């Protein structure tokens with residue numbers, strides 16, 4: 376499945392020659408992945424990187440290649456497969472990191488090495504055990520090593536917001552001299568206040584020789600809820616790159632949210648007089664994609680992409696909006712890719728109406744995917760009185776990640792109640808072997824009993840680490856979405872499923888990960904066997 380989006384990139388405006396162009400540097404795949412519980416696998420990262428390309432971000436920070444073989448592979452695959460944006464890889468100020476980042480970036484059309492070193496007194500003293508002189512020396516060395524490989528080098532002064540402004544100015548001046556083309560001023564711990572952060576950017580602009588030779592960037596964390604405000608204060612003061620993530624995910628309380636920063640600059644162009652290259656209509660689909668993949672749900676009242684962001688409940692507001700939309704709406708939902716639902720879909724709708732909905736909502740489905748989605752829609756419409764956009768989105772996106780073989784549900788029965796022992800009976804079919812297996816179990820609750828019964832059928836241990844239930848639409852027949860994280864063989868897998876019956880959704884989400892694990896294990900065994908055969912064949 377693919378989302379329709381304008382992938383065409385309009386002519387790039389060089390921020391060095393245009394005073395009002397702000398570079399959007401997306402770090403969803405690096406800092407965003409540092410959110411506890413948000414690890415993504417290779418194929419998920421590629422799908423997100425493609426969506427970021429369609430959103431037209433300028434830079435994708437694809438990972439930290441030295442961190443693990445998986446991170447290296449992800450940066451390499453994105454560098455190979457995602458054309459258009461600059462691909463950046465993070466590195467500490469040391470040779471092994473920079474070499475590894477450069478190796479991973481090889482196949483990118485536009486590459487950037489991003490080196491960082493903390494500059495604040497607290498980090499110098501307690502974490503790095505380095506004096507100011509050593510910080511300057513290591514920062515300059517890092518940038519020089521990176522520049523030997525790459526023309527596009529970013530230097531980040533980690534914890535810049537808590538660094539003495541004059542020392543920060545010295546570091547920035549020296550890394551620009553060494554060839555840094557972007558200098559990033561992170562508020563690593565979300566400590567800054569907007570006016571203070573704006574003063575810091577002014578300070579650098581007036582105290583750093585050749586500051587105009589580099590783009591000033593900012594990277595703000597949200598510990599006090601100021602990440603977007605600080606980023607915007609910084610661009611108002613002259614910064615021209617914002618580092619941000621989709622839905623604001625990231626380390627601890629997260630990073631500056633891309634959608635909020637971009638829409639603030641766009642909606643208040645009168646105040647900022649700044650431009651970005653973002654295709655704002657791709658914002659909402661990208662937000663959905665990231666929350667589905669990471670399992671980090673967007674709060675309902677979140678600005679721009681929350682479910683309530685364009686909803687009006689109060690009569691006085693509804694009256695106003697009916698008379699004139701702008702009485703209570705400062706942005707159009709369509710501008711961020713949220714479609715207002717004109718056509719009501721229900722049990723009597725046919726393929727034409729359904730196809731119209733699918734196309735209007737930006738999905739491109741193969742014939743087979745369309746047929747499967749349509750059949751699932753009809754089953755749902757039989758069970759549910761009101762079908763909302765979110766129901767259909769869940770149904771289509773659920774199909775994308777569906778791992779529905781080898782184990783399939785034949786029947787589920789659970790029993791629970793006050794003073795009753797929770798029990799579950801389940802019958803599963805092994806599709807490949809045409810084998811039906813029945814099991815029963817009791818547990819601490821009906822879900823626990825259900826999962827124990829499934830474990831008995833499949834014959835291996837699956838440890839449930841996280842279980843979340845969310846209602847995706849309104850009403851008593853609303854669909855329940857179950858998102859789970861499980862551990863099998865010391866690795867974490869995530870699954871998700873939606874149904875009007877939460878026990879069925881729980882079982883489907885569990886089987887989704889189990890089937891994914893079995894399929895992956897079989898693929899690895901097949902690859903290993905093919906490798907061994909080649910070795911035998913190659914022997915003299």
Ligand SMILES: CC(=O)SCCNC(=O)CCNC(=O)[C@H](O)C(C)(C)COP(=O)(O)OP(=O)(O)OC[C@H]1O[C@@H](n2cnc3c(N)ncnc32)[C@H](O)[C@@H]1OP(=O)(O)O
Pocket residue numbers: 406409439441442443466467468469491492493502503533563626
């Ligand atoms: C502010 C940020 O978000 S920075 C990015 C944070 N992201 C991550 O840390 C995720 C990925 N990290 C990892 O996988 C690991 O931390 C690795 C692979 C990078 C390093 O692992 P290890 O070698 O085991 O070191 P560990 O993480 O325990 O400690 C960090 C080391 O890097 C050093 N270091 C930290 N920052 C820098 C820097 N910018 N430049 C040079 N050295 C640095 C520390 O002083 C420490 O050195 P030491 O081992 O000599 O004491």
Ligand SMILES: CC(C)C(=O)C(=O)O
Pocket residue numbers: 406491531532533534559561562563564594596
């Ligand atoms: C690596 C740097 C840019 C970072 O993530 C931070 O300082 O928060």
Ligand SMILES: [Mg+2]
Pocket residue numbers: 406563594596626
């Ligand atoms: Mg960060």
